[in-house]
Amino acid sequence: MTFDVAAVRREFPILSEIIDDRPIHYLDNGASAQTPLAVLDAVRRYETTSRANVLRGVHRLAERATELYEGARADVARFLGVQPMEIVFTGGCTAAINLVAHSYGQLLKRGDRVLISELEHHSNIVPWQMLRLRSGIELDALPVTPDGRIDLAALPKLITPETRLISLVHVSNVTGALLDVRKVVEAARTVGAKVMLDGAQRAPHGPLDLPSLGVDFYVLAGHKCYGPNGIGALWARSELLEAMPPFMGGGSMIARVTLAETTFAPPPRRFEAGTPPIGPAIGLGAACRWMAGLDWSAAHDHQMGLVQRVLDGLQDIEGARILGPASLQNRYPVVSFVLDGVHPHDVAQTLDSFGVAVRAGHHCAQPLMDRFDLDGTTRASMAPYNDTGDIDALLTGVRHAANTLR
Ligand SMILES: Cc1ncc(COP(=O)(O)O)c(C=O)c1O
Helix, strand or coil: CCCCHHHHHHCCHHHHCEECCEECEECECCCCCCCCHHHHHHHHHHHHHCCCCCCCCCCHHHHHHHHHHHHHHHHHHHHHCCCHHHEEEECCHHHHHHHHHHHHHHHCCCCCEEEEECCCCHHHCHHHHHHHHHHCCEEEEECECCCCCECHHHHHHHCCCCEEEEEEECECCCCCEECCHHHHHHHHHHHCCEEEEECCCCHHHCCCCHHHHCCCEEEEEHHHCCCCCCCEEEEECHHHHHHCCCCCCCCCCEEEECCCCEEECCCCHHHCCCCCCHHHHHHHHHHHHHHHCCCHHHHHHHHHHHHHHHHHHHHCCCCEEEECCCCCCCECCEEEEEECCECHHHHHHHHHHCCEECEEECCCCHHHHHHCCCCCEEEEECCCCCCHHHHHHHHHHHHHHHHHCC
């Protein structure tokens, strides 16, 4: 089935903006994706017809707001194939991983081990290092293969009877590599370890069925899923949420407070202290509904066609090298490359003059940059609304950078 990219583009008003006489070729979706009218409308509707705090008021606006907020939780749950009460709204992926590191982390003791990889975003490294300082856990890291995948051949060596949690990126924000989740889950089960996936770059590419993946925790960020900023979600199996102590204390997360002690509300409220980001949560729910309505098989083929166009185009540019899988197998539409002799920031600046928005730098993955002895890369990351015009503008810009900056 063909994919009607023009129709999708029409849902994203920002894509027809002209800035400094140049159109926008937005290839920085891995940082933050753009937002469709359906999401903007849902947030506006809440703000103009139902704005109130949630879970506390008895008046009609508060009831409406609570209904929308809990409806959004159900939308996120449906998108992930799980139960609404297993979804905790957070500030984003970083906040969700920190929540797990603090709450689940309290269940870990000195000598327990957490396994991550060299491919992780800093948000899946630093919280574990901080937990190591707080409670004396040990941190291990899987290496990365030359083509930018987590090297799962090292699993038997790095999983030990003390490994309690394996926390890995589902799709790399640098190389686009897709994790072989089944292998990880199988290995984890041999020692009874839990598995958490950082879904920041996978969730924007279509619905998931988390129970069949066999993992225990999953995190995603609203702003990468065509939703608002400042919102994200943590999914965890209900028995894990039940066992986890709260991370932040305050209003809304309690059962009963006396000056002597507090008892806590059941999950997910136990983990949502204070007034949550209500409008953004409603926007994320709308984004999940929007994503669920897309033909992802066609959208994926469309995007992978764009990746192939980038890979082919870069091959013809002298000095351009890909960091990541060279084929389309088990990869998502994120392409990182270096242009020998040219700093990635200069490549990105040249691209901006061609109207092309990309990300350049270490992508919050400094251990990965160290692994490949790089300061950084230039990264093009795609969404269903990107088209061949975007890719051709990218390649024209890279060619220009190669010809003028070296
Ligand atoms: C793989 C990955 N994990 C985590 C994050 C952090 O997400 P956020 O900044 O929304 O907390 C990002 C953002 O770039 C990411 O790409």
